[in-house]
Amino acid sequence: xxxxxxxxxxxxxxxxxxxxxxxxxxxxxxxxxxxxxxxxxxxxxxxxxxxxxxxxxxxxxxxxxxxxxxxxxxxxxxxxxxxxxxxxxxxxxxxxxxxxxxxxxxxxxxxxxxxxxxxxxxxxxxxxxxxxxxxxxxxxxxxxxxxxxxxxxxxxxxxxxxxxxxxxxxxxxxxxxxxxxxxxxxxxxxxxxxxxxx
Amino acid sequence: xxxxxxxxxxxxxxxxxxxxxxxxxxxxxxxxxxxxxxxxxxxxxxxxxxxxxxxxxxxxxxxxxxxxxxxxxxxxxxxxxxxxxxxxxxxxxxxxxxxxxxxxxxxxxxxxxxxxxxxxxxxxxxxxxxxxxxxxxxxxxxxxxxxxxxxxxxxxxxxxxxxxxxxxxxxxxxxxxxxxxxxxxxxxxxxxxxxxxx
Numbered sequence: 001x002x003x004x005x006x007x008x009x010x011x012x013x014x015x016x017x018x019x020x021x022x023x024x025x026x027x028x029x030x031x032x033x034x035x036x037x038x039x040x041x042x043x044x045x046x047x048x049x050x051x052x053x054x055x056x057x058x059x060x061x062x063x064x065x066x067x068x069x070x071x072x073x074x075x076x077x078x079x080x081x082x083x084x085x086x087x088x089x090x091x092x093x094x095x096x097x098x099x100x101x102x103x104x105x106x107x108x109x110x111x112x113x114x115x116x117x118x119x120x121x122x123x124x125x126x127x128x129x130x131x132x133x134x135x136x137x138x139x140x141x142x143x144x145x146x147x148x149x150x151x152x153x154x155x156x157x158x159x160x161x162x163x164x165x166x167x168x169x170x171x172x173x174x175x176x177x178x179x180x181x182x183x184x185x186x187x188x189x190x191x192x193x194x195x196x197x198x
Numbered sequence: 199x200x201x202x203x204x205x206x207x208x209x210x211x212x213x214x215x216x217x218x219x220x221x222x223x224x225x226x227x228x229x230x231x232x233x234x235x236x237x238x239x240x241x242x243x244x245x246x247x248x249x250x251x252x253x254x255x256x257x258x259x260x261x262x263x264x265x266x267x268x269x270x271x272x273x274x275x276x277x278x279x280x281x282x283x284x285x286x287x288x289x290x291x292x293x294x295x296x297x298x299x300x301x302x303x304x305x306x307x308x309x310x311x312x313x314x315x316x317x318x319x320x321x322x323x324x325x326x327x328x329x330x331x332x333x334x335x336x337x338x339x340x341x342x343x344x345x346x347x348x349x350x351x352x353x354x355x356x357x358x359x360x361x362x363x364x365x366x367x368x369x370x371x372x373x374x375x376x377x378x379x380x381x382x383x384x385x386x387x388x389x390x391x392x393x394x395x396x
Binding site: 021023025100102104106107111114115116117118128132157158161163165166168172174182185188189192193 | 302317390
């Protein structure tokens with residue numbers, strides 16, 4: 001049982017890393033099995049196929065993102081808008097540390113898959129939509145605390161768009177510093193949305 | 199010669215449409231040739247391979263985007279910030295009309311490829327970076343006209359990030375209305391960047 005769950009775990013981790021580094025369609029099951037040091041039959045013992053494994057990999061990626069980025073960034077030791085600034089700064093640090101072997105930054109694991117797959121796989125689209133909803137929830141909570149009674153959900157969506165677009169440009173420029181450079185304007189945008197008359 | 203250039207054109211158009219609908223790695227050369235109604239040998243007569251064809255397809259996509267979206271959106275019949283609003287509204291209309299057969303919106307053709315390929319193909323990354331630079335140029339010109347003497351380039355980058363992130367979320371929610379709903383806040387963001395003390 002211990003061995004079994006270790007194999008499953010290795011497959012999920014390998015898939016998570018390979019999909020983040022290269023995308024979904026560029027990575028095959030053979031490559032995932034090799035990276036996980038697992039026989040191909042084992043993959044089909046635990047998962048119906050690559051897509052099923054991708055769902056588990058997205059879950060694992062979410063847990064990592066929540067524990068390593070969202071929870072620390074949005075901890076209540078700072079005032080609400082400063083947490084949003086910290087979210088951008090931590091996102092920059094994360095992309096700096098999580099480079100591909102060729103030195104390129106990888107982009108948001110969820111944004112990448114959403115862009116690659118949303119138009120052609122309704123199930124994965126809905127899964128990624130849920131995750132954006134959860135990330136938006138952290139932004140919404142900070143905005144609601146900053147400015148009670150305002151439409152924090154719309155503001156959260158605007159900030160999430162800004163965050164995702166910033167990471168997209170950073171990836172395209174291969175320059176994670178862009179994300180940190182945007183932190184100040186993200187705070188300004190947050191202030192703007194939280195004081196807009198709705 | 200007329201026939202030859204028609205074949206090349208059909209290949210470019212088929213590749214452009216298929217890459218936009220499904221991504222780069224999900225589409226094979228056989229499928230492109232079939233859609234273009236061209237024999238595989240013809241593809242290799244005009245292009246070194248799929249990647250070379252992709253470069254031509256990105257060029258063609260750029261020309262379409264420039265002529266159909268950027269030029270009309272940023273025409274000087276409106277005040278500068280209203281052009282930015284129009285850019286968002288026209289982007290919404292474009293995504294509404296350019297759906298996949300399954301009804302899903304496709305996302306930004308450049309953003310999609312940038313997210314899928316930037317980390318693994320330096321040549322394509324640089325090509326897409328150039329295109330983002332050109333789109334940013336339209337935003338920069340409007341901002342510079344609105345507020346001469348300010349750092350219009352930084353503001354343009356922020357607005358481009360906002361635009362791309364908005365399209366990314368719209369694709370993930372499969373709801374192009376989100377882009378139009380963001381138009382007002384894009385104008386506010388533009389005003390903010392154009393009056394920020396630098």
